[in-house]
Amino acid sequence: MNLWKEFSKGFVKENPVFIMALGLCPTLAVTSSVTNAIGMGLAATFVLTCSNVIISLIKDLIPSKIRIPCFIVVIASFVTIVDLVMNAYTPEVHKSLGLFIPLIVVNCIILGRAEAFASKNKVLPSILDGLGMGLGFTLALVVIGSIREVLGAGQWLGMNVMPLAYIKSPMLVAILAPGAFIIMGLLMGLINIVNKGK
Amino acid sequence: MNNNLIVSAAPHLKAKNMTVKSVMWQVVLALVPAMLAAIFFFGLRSLVLTCYAVVAAVLTEYLIQKLRGVPVTITDGSAVVTGILLAFNLNVASPGWLPVIGSVFAIAIGKQVFGGLGHNIFNPALLGRAFLLASWPSLVTANWTKTQPAFSLMFKSMNSLNLSSLQNVPEAITSATPLAAVKSVRVLAETNPDLAQQVMDRMTSMDTISQLFIGNIGGVIGEVSALALLIGAAYMAFRYIISWRIPMSYILTVFVLTFAFGGLGGLFSASIMLPFYHIFSGGLILGAFFMATDMVTSPVTKKGMLVFGIGAGLLTAVIRLWGGYPEGVSYSILLMNCCVPLIDRWTAPKPFGEVRK
Amino acid sequence: MNYFVKLGLVLLLITAIASGILAFVNGLTSEKIKANKLVAEQEARKEVLSEASRFEKQTVTLPAVETEPNPLKNKVEAGPRQFIYYLGYNDESAIVGYTFVASQYGYSSEVKTMVGVNLDMSIARIKVIEQSETPGLGANAATADFQGRFVDMNQEQLQVDKDGGAIKSLTGATITSRAVTNSIAEGMKILADAMTEEGK
Numbered sequence: 001m002n003l004w005k006e007f008s009k010g011f012v013k014e015n016p017v018f019i020m021a022l023g024l025c026p027t028l029a030v031t032s033s034v035t036n037a038i039g040m041g042l043a044a045t046f047v048l049t050c051s052n053v054i055i056s057l058i059k060d061l062i063p064s065k066i067r068i069p070c071f072i073v074v075i076a077s078f079v080t081i082v083d084l085v086m087n088a089y090t091p092e093v094h095k096s097l098g099l100f101i102p103l104i105v106v107n108c109i110i111l112g113r114a115e116a117f118a119s120k121n122k123v124l125p126s127i128l129d130g131l132g133m134g135l136g137f138t139l140a141l142v143v144i145g146s147i148r149e150v151l152g153a154g155q156w157l158g159m160n161v162m163p164l165a166y167i168k169s170p171m172l173v174a175i176l177a178p179g180a181f182i183i184m185g186l187l188m189g190l191i192n193i194v195n196k197g198k
Numbered sequence: 199m200n201n202n203l204i205v206s207a208a209p210h211l212k213a214k215n216m217t218v219k220s221v222m223w224q225v226v227l228a229l230v231p232a233m234l235a236a237i238f239f240f241g242l243r244s245l246v247l248t249c250y251a252v253v254a255a256v257l258t259e260y261l262i263q264k265l266r267g268v269p270v271t272i273t274d275g276s277a278v279v280t281g282i283l284l285a286f287n288l289n290v291a292s293p294g295w296l297p298v299i300g301s302v303f304a305i306a307i308g309k310q311v312f313g314g315l316g317h318n319i320f321n322p323a324l325l326g327r328a329f330l331l332a333s334w335p336s337l338v339t340a341n342w343t344k345t346q347p348a349f350s351l352m353f354k355s356m357n358s359l360n361l362s363s364l365q366n367v368p369e370a371i372t373s374a375t376p377l378a379a380v381k382s383v384r385v386l387a388e389t390n391p392d393l394a395q396q397v398m399d400r401m402t403s404m405d406t407i408s409q410l411f412i413g414n415i416g417g418v419i420g421e422v423s424a425l426a427l428l429i430g431a432a433y434m435a436f437r438y439i440i441s442w443r444i445p446m447s448y449i450l451t452v453f454v455l456t457f458a459f460g461g462l463g464g465l466f467s468a469s470i471m472l473p474f475y476h477i478f479s480g481g482l483i484l485g486a487f488f489m490a491t492d493m494v495t496s497p498v499t500k501k502g503m504l505v506f507g508i509g510a511g512l513l514t515a516v517i518r519l520w521g522g523y524p525e526g527v528s529y530s531i532l533l534m535n536c537c538v539p540l541i542d543r544w545t546a547p548k549p550f551g552e553v554r555k
Numbered sequence: 556m557n558y559f560v561k562l563g564l565v566l567l568l569i570t571a572i573a574s575g576i577l578a579f580v581n582g583l584t585s586e587k588i589k590a591n592k593l594v595a596e597q598e599a600r601k602e603v604l605s606e607a608s609r610f611e612k613q614t615v616t617l618p619a620v621e622t623e624p625n626p627l628k629n630k631v632e633a634g635p636r637q638f639i640y641y642l643g644y645n646d647e648s649a650i651v652g653y654t655f656v657a658s659q660y661g662y663s664s665e666v667k668t669m670v671g672v673n674l675d676m677s678i679a680r681i682k683v684i685e686q687s688e689t690p691g692l693g694a695n696a697a698t699a700d701f702q703g704r705f706v707d708m709n710q711e712q713l714q715v716d717k718d719g720g721a722i723k724s725l726t727g728a729t730i731t732s733r734a735v736t737n738s739i740a741e742g743m744k745i746l747a748d749a750m751t752e753e754g755k
Contacts, residue, residue, distance in 0.1 A: 087591070091595065172332060178332060335689070
């Protein structure tokens with residue numbers, strides 16, 4: 001029961017993007033399409049889970065004074081692995097995520113969970129925390145990405161979902177940078193209203 | 199005695215009839231000449247588009263205020279002004295849904311999200327235009343309509359300004375708006391300076407300037423006639439709704455900068471008429487008198503107003519002469535809107551008797 | 556003192572392990588990544604010159620050109636420049652055309668275009684392979700519609716309509732259209748010169 005809580009808290013209650021406002025740079029940058037959002041979300045989830053495992057394993061070996069550089073090394077290694085593997089086996093996704101994969105290193109969610117959770121907990125809760133937070137991040141990205149892609153391109157996952165007349169001249173601002181800010185702001189506001197209502 | 203010492207929060211209204219409501223409806227009144235000019239030059243379609251925008255703005259304001267559970271203030275006219283100004287920023291060939299969506303965005307995101315009238319950082323109408331420009335750039339910046347005076351018999355001598363009537367001018371100069379022509383001439387000057395100078399001379403001729411002033415030239419609905427806008431502006435200035443500081447410093451800055459840098463042969467090579475070309479074309483008059491002076495989004499101090507006007511003028515001239523867009527009025531005002539809190543802080547008057555630190 | 560040595564050692568150990576793992580992964584993937592890149596380039600060349608099945612790299616060394624340094628747009632090019640093009644051969648080992656990559660700064664990014672050229676120096680097809688222009692305006696350069704406007708054009712026609720050429724520019728994105736067109740025209744010229752030189 002407790003473990004389930006560790007896993008599920010990342011979805012809504014402590015959603016890294018909407019509630020904790022962490023990792024906003026990738027959130028704003030890659031959500032111009034759902035494909036990118038899923039790719040980024042899953043890559044970050046992978047890195048987050050792996051780094052949580054390693055960090056919770058070696059937490060007793062690391063002197064607290066140098067814990068941050070150690071965390072960064074662990075995270076950066078996993079990011080590089082993801083980068084290389086994606087480049088080799090999914091070149092298309094790698095091409096569109098391009099710049100953002102190295103940015104996972106500085107994604108606050110990952111360092112944040114390492115510092116706040118994995119370095120204080122055992123392996124199993126850390127895995128669940130990493131998975132939950134990662135999936136919560138992915139969920140947020142997909143929600144924002146869906147809204148942006150449907151409004152800004154008339155498509156969802158590359159499939160046409162709006163009438164052709166709309167696709168011809170869609171609301172471009174949604175897939176541009178300002179659209180990302182506006183839509184994320186509105187979603188945060190909406191979630192605040194829902195939370196307040198409880 | 200009692201009445202002279204009332205302590206209250208700003209703004210300190212002098213005139214009794216200076217309520218939000220009366221100010222806003224007077225602004226609407228001041229916009230009527232420009233509306234009439236637009237109907238005259240572009241046809242009834244301009245009125246229809248404006249009505250769409252106004253209705254959408256008022257309805258959005260009503261719905262959101264209902265949702266938020268705050269008093270509904272649609273009768274104060276502020277949404278009406280936003281709607282009119284937004285429609286004035288579109289070209290007359292726009293599809294009908296464009297002003298509607300723009301108005302909804304202007305009121306919902308530009309104003310109500312911040313907490314309604316008085317709390318918005320940006321001028322809602324300009325924000326609506328920026329939104330439309332980012333979303334449907336080809337609809338907002340293309341398909342300019344040439345002016346067609348409705349009563350052509352009366353104005354037979356008034357032919358639409360056509361720069362291509364010069365011989366041997368490449369298609370580049372047949373731009374439908376005067377400011378796009380400025381851009382094209384500057385491009386042309388790199389390859390063919392003589393021809394560019396020739397076109398430039400045509401642009402700065404008295405004939406062209408007077409056409410621009412009266413409004414016989416393509417552009418967005420509201421900017422068509424400088425004359426009509428100035429009549430409205432004079433009314434507002436007469437009723438003390440706007441102060442001279444922002445519009446004058448704004449326009450003068452554009453005047454000086456376009457005169458200094460607008461010429462094709464380097465510093466101060468422009469004819470003295472070129473600044474007039476810049477002032478009467480595009481949205482400068484509309485922006486300077488009706489949008490930069492928006493009470494909510496402009497500084498309250500006298501010095502601050504001058505800073506605001508000069509800053510907006512600087513940005514406008516830079517965008518017009520060197521930027522990627524032909525027109526910079528809307529972005530310059532929006533950018534200066536962000537600076538208003540800072541400007542107000544820097545220019546806050548020193549209380550009487552306070553010692554300089 | 557000892558304490559700090561220990562800190563350093565722990566950090567060293569962790570970084571050493573990390574680099575070991577990374578070296579291993581790199582060894583596993585580098586070949587595949589290289590192969591992917593080659594395949595992608597080959598596919599792009601094939602796409603613009605469909606008759607060819609095999610390509611051969613050629614290099615032309617150009618004399619150094621003194622370009623006016625424009626810090627906003629171009630890197631100043633010093634020394635001799637190289638122009639790389641590919642000869643396309645069909646299954647019978649006959650030359651069927653050429654491909655090259657044209658590149659120029661557009662409105663907000665470097666626009667790279669893969670160009671396929673027929674033997675008679677007209678364009679077979681083009682494909683914009685890299686750009687980050689404004690979505691909805693300049694980015695439309697990557698649409699089939701725009702790319703189709705280049706088919707069968709020869710060097711003289713390669714100018715946008717606003718400059719008096721035959722290429723209809725994109726609505727609201729003359730600068731991007733011009734960048735694509737002019738970069739192709741420039742490449743075509745170099746290619747044509749190289750061909751006449753060889754023909755001598």
